[in-house]
Amino acid sequence: MSAEPTVDTGTLPVLCAREVDVVRDGRPILSEVSLTVRTGEHWALLGANGAGKSTLLGLLGALTHPTRGTVDVLGHRLGRVDMRSLRAYVGHVDPRHGLRSPLKVRDVVLTGLTNSIEKVPRRRPTPDQLATADHLVGLLGLGHRRDALWPTLSQGERGRVLIARALMPKPRLLLLDEPATGLDVAGREQLIERIDTLQQTHPELASVLVTHHLEELPPGTTHAMLLRDGRCLAAGPVEEILTGDLVSRCFDHPVRLFRDEGRWSVRTGRTAAALRTG
Numbered sequence: 190m191s192a193e194p195t196v197d198t199g200t201l202p203v204l205c206a207r208e209v210d211v212v213r214d215g216r217p218i219l220s221e222v223s224l225t226v227r228t229g230e231h232w233a234l235l236g237a238n239g240a241g242k243s244t245l246l247g248l249l250g251a252l253t254h255p256t257r258g259t260v261d262v263l264g265h266r267l268g269r270v271d272m273r274s275l276r277a278y279v280g281h282v283d284p285r286h287g288l289r290s291p292l293k294v295r296d297v298v299l300t301g302l303t304n305s306i307e308k309v310p311r312r313r314p315t316p317d318q319l320a321t322a323d324h325l326v327g328l329l330g331l332g333h334r335r336d337a338l339w340p341t342l343s344q345g346e347r348g349r350v351l352i353a354r355a356l357m358p359k360p361r362l363l364l365l366d367e368p369a370t371g372l373d374v375a376g377r378e379q380l381i382e383r384i385d386t387l388q389q390t391h392p393e394l395a396s397v398l399v400t401h402h403l404e405e406l407p408p409g410t411t412h413a414m415l416l417r418d419g420r421c422l423a424a425g426p427v428e429e430i431l432t433g434d435l436v437s438r439c440f441d442h443p444v445r446l447f448r449d450e451g452r453w454s455v456r457t458g459r460t461a462a463a464l465r466t467g
C-alpha cells in the first residue's frame with residue numbers, strides 16, 4: 190500500500206523531472222526531458238502541435254508515469270507514493286473539463302476540494318471552505334456570477350472558474366493547459382490579467398502554462414521551455430529562451446519577437462537574425 194506523503198513546504202523544488210522518456214505504442218513521445226520548477230517560478234511550455242506539451246503536463250500533474258527517468262513532486266517520487274494524494278498539491282486546469290451538471294459557479298469551485306468533476310453526494314463544505322470558495326470566485330473576477338450555472342457561462346468565465354477550482358485545495362503548483370484556447374480578445378485579456386494577479390496574491394505558488402501562442406503569456410512569466418519533437422530545445426529564464434532565434438527553431442519557422450509592457454508578440458521574419466526582443 191502507498192504511504193501518505195509528507196510534503197516539504199521549504200526549500201525543495203516544487204517539481205523536478207529528470208531525463209524523462211515517454212514511449213507510447215512503441216513510439217517515443219518525450220525523450221530525455223528535464224525540468225526543475227521552484228516556488229515563485231512561472232514557466233511557459235511552448236512547442237508546435239504534437240511536440241509533447243500535454244504529455245509532459247500529464248507527468249507533472251502526477252496523472253501518468255514516465256517510461257524512463259524520474260519525476261519528483263515536492264520531493265516525492267511518482268510511483269513511490271499515492272499519486273492521488275500528490276495530486277492535491279497540483280492544481281490542473283484543463284479547458285476540456287467534462288462537467289455535465291448545471292452546477293453553480295461556487296459549487297464547481299468547491300469540487301476542487303474532492304478533485305472530482307461532479308459534486309460528491311452528501312459531502313458538505315465547512316464554513317471556512319465556503320469562504321475560501323467565495324474569496325477565489327472574487328479573486329478571479331466572478332463575484333457577480335457566483336450563483337450562475339455552469340452551462341450558462343461563457344468560455345472565458347469557465348476558464349476562470351476552473352482556475353479558482355484548481356486553487357481550492359491550496360496547491361503548490363498550478364498547471365494550465367492552453368487556458369486561452371477559443372477565447373475572444375476580452376476573455377483572453379481578462380484571463381491573462383487574473384493569472385498575473387495570482388502570481389502576486391499567491392507567492393507560494395509555481396505554475397506551468399502550456400500554449401502555442403506567445404501572445405497568451407502573462408507578463409509575470411519567469412521561465413520558458415521550448416519543446417520540439419518530444420525533446421527540450423531550450424529551457425531557462427524567459428529573457429534567455431524567448432528569442433527570435435530559439436522560437437524560430439522551435440516552430441521551424443522564422444519569426445521575430447517583440448515585447449511591450451511585459452507581453453510578447455510574434456511576426457514572421459525573413460531571417461531569424463532579424464530578431465528584436467525588448
Ligand SMILES: Nc1ncnc2c1ncn2[C@@H]1O[C@H](COP(=O)(O)OP(=O)(O)OP(=O)(O)O)[C@@H](O)[C@H]1O
Nearest residue numbers: 213214216218236237238239240241242243244245
Ligand atoms: N497514448 C498515446 N499513444 C500514441 N501516441 C500518443 C499518445 N498520446 C499522445 N500521443 C502522440 O504524442 C505526440 C505528442 O502529443 P501531445 O498531446 O503531448 O502534444 P502537444 O504538444 O500537447 O500537442 P498539441 O499542441 O497539438 O495539443 C502526438 O503526436 C500525439 O499524437
